[in-house]
Amino acid sequence: MNWEPIILTFKLASVTTILLVFIAIPLSYWLVHTKTKLKPVIETLASMPLVLPPTVLGFYFLMAFSPGNTFGNWLNEWLGIKLVFSFTGLVVASILYSLPFMMHPIQAGLASLPKTLTEASYLMGKSKFMTLLKVLLPNMKASLLTGIVLSFAHTVGEFGVVLMIGGNIPGKTKVASIAIYDEVEALNYGAANFYSFILFVITFCILLVVYLVNGGYLKKYWK
Amino acid sequence: MININITKILDAVNGKMNLQLQLTIAKGDFVTLYGDSGVGKTSTLRMLSGLLKPDSGIITVNEQAWFNADKKVNLNPQYRNIGYVFQDYALFPNMTVRQNLEFALRKNQTAEKVTNLLNTMGLETLQHRKPETLSGGQKQRVALARALVQEPEILLLDEPLAALDIKARLKLQDYLLEVHRTFNLTTILISHDIGEIIKLSNRVYVLEAGKIAKQGSPMAVFVQNNISGKFKFIGEILKIEPQDVVFILTVLIATNVVKIIAQESEVEEMKVGDKVMVASKAFNPVIFKIN
Numbered sequence: 001m002n003w004e005p006i007i008l009t010f011k012l013a014s015v016t017t018i019l020l021v022f023i024a025i026p027l028s029y030w031l032v033h034t035k036t037k038l039k040p041v042i043e044t045l046a047s048m049p050l051v052l053p054p055t056v057l058g059f060y061f062l063m064a065f066s067p068g069n070t071f072g073n074w075l076n077e078w079l080g081i082k083l084v085f086s087f088t089g090l091v092v093a094s095i096l097y098s099l100p101f102m103m104h105p106i107q108a109g110l111a112s113l114p115k116t117l118t119e120a121s122y123l124m125g126k127s128k129f130m131t132l133l134k135v136l137l138p139n140m141k142a143s144l145l146t147g148i149v150l151s152f153a154h155t156v157g158e159f160g161v162v163l164m165i166g167g168n169i170p171g172k173t174k175v176a177s178i179a180i181y182d183e184v185e186a187l188n189y190g191a192a193n194f195y196s197f198i199l200f201v202i203t204f205c206i207l208l209v210v211y212l213v214n215g216g217y218l219k220k221y222w223k
Numbered sequence: 224m225i226n227i228n229i230t231k232i233l234d235a236v237n238g239k240m241n242l243q244l245q246l247t248i249a250k251g252d253f254v255t256l257y258g259d260s261g262v263g264k265t266s267t268l269r270m271l272s273g274l275l276k277p278d279s280g281i282i283t284v285n286e287q288a289w290f291n292a293d294k295k296v297n298l299n300p301q302y303r304n305i306g307y308v309f310q311d312y313a314l315f316p317n318m319t320v321r322q323n324l325e326f327a328l329r330k331n332q333t334a335e336k337v338t339n340l341l342n343t344m345g346l347e348t349l350q351h352r353k354p355e356t357l358s359g360g361q362k363q364r365v366a367l368a369r370a371l372v373q374e375p376e377i378l379l380l381d382e383p384l385a386a387l388d389i390k391a392r393l394k395l396q397d398y399l400l401e402v403h404r405t406f407n408l409t410t411i412l413i414s415h416d417i418g419e420i421i422k423l424s425n426r427v428y429v430l431e432a433g434k435i436a437k438q439g440s441p442m443a444v445f446v447q448n449n450i451s452g453k454f455k456f457i458g459e460i461l462k463i464e465p466q467d468v469v470f471i472l473t474v475l476i477a478t479n480v481v482k483i484i485a486q487e488s489e490v491e492e493m494k495v496g497d498k499v500m501v502a503s504k505a506f507n508p509v510i511f512k513i514n
């Protein structure tokens with residue numbers, strides 16, 4: 001059996017999730033504290049991937065980053081970054097696509113912490129960054145875990161965006177979900193079942209862990 | 224010396240309220256802000272500590288401008304040397320008692336400071352516990368100890384004892400008074416408990432709709448008639464019962480329930496729940512020997 005699509009899927013999901021943590025925390029922090037009138041617009045934009053067909057996102061992505069137009073050409077020539085039909089492109093698209101899944105739990109977590117925790121920390125002379133790092137984030141581990149796992153699982157389940165901007169290049173952009181589609185088209189039901197079953201089992205396990213941890217079922221096993 | 228002369232429009236329960244304050248607090252004073260909910264007591268503490276920005280005016284502490292609207296001075300809370308005990312204590316749930324105190328350390332302070340404070344405040348046995356496992360009174364003591372780590376000159380207490388039962392409250396009142404004296408603090412307390420105010424503070428400001436309605440020593444503010452009593456206790460009326468020609472008042476003084484005789488004319492303006500002062504003159508107290 002060819003494990004490459006499975007490995008590629010988890011590589012994509014891991015890279016995307018790690019980068020998303022560093023993007024979503026500052027973004028959520030800013031959204032919780034900002035007083036700008038643009039807040040609803042930004043929140044809407046960040047949440048669009050929840051409702052928009054992935055193909056729409058993929059289509060515009062393809063338009064924007066294609067070497068055939070000015071911006072894509074500039075990226076390609078000046079920075080040497082090719083975002084279409086490449087792994088880097090998949091990562092960038094996945095980050096946008098999974099952003100709401102990371103951002104919403106973190107935003108909710110930040111908003112639910114009592115304001116006095118932040119204020120107490122400020123009065124002890126601690127900076128905003130130290131307060132976020134040492135006081136806020138450690139007290140919203142459940143939200144962080146939910147965000148991380150949901151973004152990871154959602155990236156694993158990506159299909160439309162990848163197909164649009166990644167294509168189907170083995171070892172580069174052919175992730176498991178694409179491979180399944182590919183095998184079914186070629187009437188290789190055995191191989192399709194292999195990929196499908198692995199994805200099913202792994203995503204089931206990941207989500208189960210989240211519910212077990214956040215539901216407090218595992219508390220008695222650790223201190 | 225704290226000088227406050229500020230205005231701030233606040234969103235109160237029934238519309239906007241204009242908070243206008245002018246007060247001077249001497250070093251070493253124990254001051255109480257008293258008044259109904261929503262008159263601006265907490266906002267005053269928040270503006271003094273830099274958590275809320277006044278609309279106009281000045282705040283000077285020891286000749287240093289902490290806030291000056293005209294000169295655009297607004298010192299961050301990080302740079303105001305203030306100990307603040309929040310109503311909900313605001314202990315960090317992810318840290319133990321000791322870690323909560325250690326987090327408050329300044330860069331040039333050592334962990335020894337925390338050890339000393341834990342000992343002074345009688346918290347050594349609790350130091351490795353998480354806040355969620357502590358009782359209300361214990362949390363209160365931890366919050367107070369944590370507020371003292373940075374050796375502040377000003378201590379702000381936002382109804383610190385309101386959530387505690389009467390026994391713990393009485394104990395912690397003594398404790399607060401001792402802390403105030405030991406650490407040479409200027410303390411500002413928010414409280415609704417007149418007994419507590421008389422016991423702790425030497426000056427009280429009564430706030431009404433954003434303005435100072437009355438100020439002075441607690442006795443002068445709360446006790447209108449000048450009674451030359453030898454013993455004075457503040458209590459709350461629990462029951463008023465007519466008995467032949469007189470009335471029997473049942474009064475809660477601290478943890479004791481006391482029965483007192485009163486004339487009809489005295490009872491007329493009292494109702495259950497009122498705070499009263501029970502005084503006794505030199506010629507009529509009853510004396511018991513205590514073994």
